[in-house]
Structures are given as C-alpha cells and as structure tokens.
Amino acid sequence: MSPYNGLNKIMKKILQYIKIIKLGDTFVIVTFMGLIFWSVSQSWNMPSGQYLKIENNQEDSKVFSLNQTVNKQVIGFLGSSEISIAEGKVRFVKSPCTKKYCIHHGWINKINQTIVCLPNQITISIVGDSESYDTVNY
C-alpha cells in the first residue's frame, strides 16, 4: 500500500468526523473561540501594577511598592522563600519547594499576574492601588 493510500484513508476518516458538525455547531464553536479571544485580550491588556501583594497562609497579606530594588525573605510553610523586586517587576529567586515551578515562572509585573508556591504556601501577585488604600494623600 503506498503512503498515498494511507493518507487518503486518514483524510476520509477526518472528513467523516467533520461531517458530524452541523450549522448550529459551527455557531457554538465560533462563539467559543470568541470567548477565548476575549479572555486572552483581557489578560494581555492589564496595565502594569505599582504594588505587590505577598500572601502566606500564616499571616495577613502585606503590600509593597514595586518602585524599589530589594530582595525580601518570605516565610512559608516549608521555610523561607526569597523574592526579588526590581524595576517594577518581581520574581521568586529561591524557594524550599522541590519542583521550583515558582522560580521558573520568572518575572511578573501586570495587575492580576500571580506566582504561587503551593508547597510553601506563598502567593505573590501584582495589585493596583485600590487594594492598598482608598485614596492618596499628597
């Protein structure tokens, strides 16, 4: 059997499947894809945040400015993680977890972006002003 025949068979099978799809279905599919694009645009269009919120399950959450260059130790369930704040971004540098997913995530800087170290129970997220206070005195 030549490869051409084999390919033909696969094409036929695929066509068989596609035949199942009806008019109304394409409407559903298109709507679904629209939802996907919408959700993508929402995430991408978030502005950069000014503040970082650190949450660990031991204490109340704390908010810090991203406008500084500093390394902080955050105590979690397994031990101390280290985060680095610089140039309006933040990331995990060290963590006592095994898989180090939190470190591999890299830098975040847009509002609502979050890095979670599940084993150490620490969450760092970018927040807008409204999380820290109601208005500004200047």
Add this chain to the structure above:
Amino acid sequence: MTQSIIKPTKKDHTIAKLAAIAIVLSVIEFFLPSPIPGIKPGIANIIILYTLVRFDFSTAAWVSLVRVFVSSIIVGSFLSPTFFLSLFGAIVSLVLLYAVQKLPKPYFSIVSLSLIASFGHIVGQFIIARLWIIPHDSIFNLLPLFLISALIFGLFSAFVCNILLKHKLKKHTF
C-alpha cells in the same frame, strides 16, 4: 410486618454500569500526569454525553454525580478542594445540558452538547476556585488556557462519543 426491599430497577442497573465506566476513566485520568495542573481531558465526559443521548437527562445526571462522588472516594480526594471543583463543574455542566438538550437536531449535533458541557465544567470550576481556592482576580489569567483545552477536548469527546453511539457498545446490553 413486611420488610421493604429495595429492588433495583433497570434504570438503576444502567446507571450503575455506565457510572462504573465513567469512574474507571476518571480514576485513570487522575493518575495521568498533566503539564498544567487542572487541565484534564475529561474523558469521563464522553460517557455522560453518551448517556444523555442514548437514554435521558436524569440518567446522565445520576451517572455524572455518582462518578464525581465515587471516583473522589477511590482516589482519596473526597471533600477536598479538588472534589468540590469537580462537583461544581459537573453541576454547572449538567444545568447547561438540561437547558440545551432539546436543541433542534438538524442544526445541532453532539458537538454542541459536548462543547457546552465542557464550557460548563470550566465555568463551574472557576467559580469555586475564585470563591474558595484562590480568592484573587488573578485566577482569571488562567481562563484562556482552560477555555482552549475545553474546546479541544470538547471536540474530541464529541467525536469519540459519536463513534460509541454508532456502535452502541455492542458488547454490552446498553
């Protein structure tokens, strides 16, 4: 004094057999590694869809809920956050299926049902996750990823279910 005996009906048998398959699929899926936590193909959904089309909604609902409860007990996640994610996803999914099950045949096929069901699963899970598990708006950053996988696996489930419906699982009596 007469003892009341619970006599299983034919429907009960149907539910049990289908649920059993769904449970097995669920448990297998639990042990399969996935690169992104939370993204699962939802192959048990194929059974739910099959049940819905082949039988009726209430049978499918029973199968779905039994699947959620029993597979979580087997796997050891009963009453854990994962369980509630699963449960709420299943509930929203069923609610939507109930609403759309009567969709006109010439225009809608099982593909729509499957996509709507998987969409419902995602929505239900996100609601619970946002309320109880990660009470942050940041969780919505994961939405695109989950929606894409819902689309892909929804289509996949529809095609597989279609094959099953055509063959009506000849080996078994349903």
Add this chain to the structure above:
Amino acid sequence: MRFHKLLLIVILFLVSCSQKAPIYEHKDFIFGTIVDIKIYGETEEKSENISNLIFNDFKRLHNYLHPWEKSLISSMNNAIAAGSVFNVDDEEIIRIIQDNKNLASKSENYFNPAIGKLIALWGFHQELPNQMVPKAHQINELLANVTTMDDLKINQSTLSSANRNFQLDLGGYAKGYALDRAKKILANNGVANALVNIGGNIIAIGMHGDRSWIVGIQHPRKPSAIASIQLPPGWSIGTSGDYQRYFMDHDKRYSHLINPRTGFPADNSQSATIMIPPANNSGALSDAYSKPLFIAPEIEKLQLADKLGIDFFMVVLANGDILISSKMNESIQWLEQNNEKNITVH
C-alpha cells in the same frame, strides 16, 4: 423537577456572591487641583445630589478665596496695595482671617499667609510656575518689610493694613477649610460615611463599611505611595511637599513652600505629613500646620510639633531620612523596604 430546584439554588448562590458595597465617586477640577469625593452606603441619587452641593460650595470658595485670580481676597489685596481700606459685609471672611491670624501666631509665623508678594515673586502665582530664580535684591526688598498676619487690622467689617506689602495668600489654608465645609454639608444632609480628597488633603467621615478609610501617602520622589495609614472617623490628613509645585534651576529644586524668614523656598525637607484628630477645624489645621513642619529647620521641627499639639506626623527630610512621631509609627504601614533610610521616632 429536582433540577429546577438545583438551578434555583445555583442562581441564588451566584447572585448573593455578587453583592457589592455601594461607593459613589465624583471627581472634579477645583482649586486648581483634582477634588475627589467618595460616598459610602447611600443611594446613587442622594450621593449625586450631595456631592453636587459640595462641589458647588467648593466653586464658591474657589471664587471667594483664590490667591491670584479674581476673588474677594485678591480684591482685598489690591485695595491694600493701593493703600485703601476694604469693606466686607461677610462674616465668613472675617472668621477665616481670624483663624489664619491665630494659626500663624501659634506656629511662630512659619505658617504665614501674609507673604503673597514673596510667593508671587518666585513665580508661583500662576498655573505653571515661572522657572526663574528672582534677583537677590528683589527678595531682600520684601524681606526688609516683612509681612505677617499681625499687619492686617480688622475693624468691625473693615480690613486694612499699614504695610502695603501685605498680600494674603490662603493657598495653604483654603483646601483644609473646604474640607471642614464639606464635613458640615455631609453632616447636615445625613451622610454618615464619606471620604473627601481636595488636592491630596483628606478628611474621613465615618468608615468604609466595617473598616476605616485607608489613605496612601505619596512618595515624594516616586510615582507610588511610600506608606498607607488608616484614617479613623473624623480625622484629616495633610501633606506639604516639594514635588508638585516646584521648578528646577541648575539642578536645584525650588518649591512653592517659601520660608518667610529667609525669603527662599525651604529645602530641608521633601515632604511633611500630619494627621489631625476630629475637631471643628481639623481640615484647616491639617492643611495649615503641615507648613511649619516642612519649613522649620530640622532642629526645630520636633519642638514645633509638640507646641502645636501634633501627635501624628512624618517628615521626609531632604536626604530621604524620615522623622516620624511614635504614634504615627505605630499605625503606619510601610509600602517600601526602609533599609537604607534612617527613621527617627519621636
């Protein structure tokens, strides 16, 4: 049937989770700055009506008290410069002037609204500052004939001054006074919870739901807040800073906060923040009294704060070090790691 019930439960659940506390917000541009009113827990209609009342009163005050645009005050200043007397049939302005005399003398004239001419000389009597350092002799001329609130005489409804250099500039008082007016209007109209921010000077009425209102304190050198602090019901907060109205000349910063004794902008601090507890004129105090803490030399600041009865204050000095009262230090939430700074707690 069961699933109809389920549907109902799901919908009720979702609806109850989406209830949000109602905050009405209205922003506008008055007093040459942004004014922001937040009203909590009232209907939109009532909030809109009352915030309109407040903004109308602010517009009235803007036209009444403006330091250099056409206003009652500038008319008075013109009369005095021409050597004549000025008649007012307005009891409010008399009260305001009395208040300013009082605050000026208590603050050893570091808060001195009588130096309008000096402020104008430095180019701050226009929307965008002049960008020019005045000549030494111009400054000395004004200093030689230094003006204070004592130079303004009140005789029943007549205002006059023997010192033709006297020029009243209420720029360091008017916003605080407006806060007190807003507080009255809100109280008279039965609004229990609101937050009024006039160009950064803030008064808190009631609470934000079940928590106090919280304000961020602007970092004098960065676009973010350096700290945040709770503003309990009735408290006001005011800051004098060198980072909003200023100009640079040869790498030196000249701000609108002129030291009446030297004739030059005070440069020992970047910002001075004070919080005043509930009082009839707490708004005015939070505005006026931040000036002495900013302007006075470093060694005098602490004793001045004690003298003025200010328990909550924070001064960011010119080099970035921080002088903070112990009471303020207890409640403040730093948003910055303060490793390199020296923080002195008084």
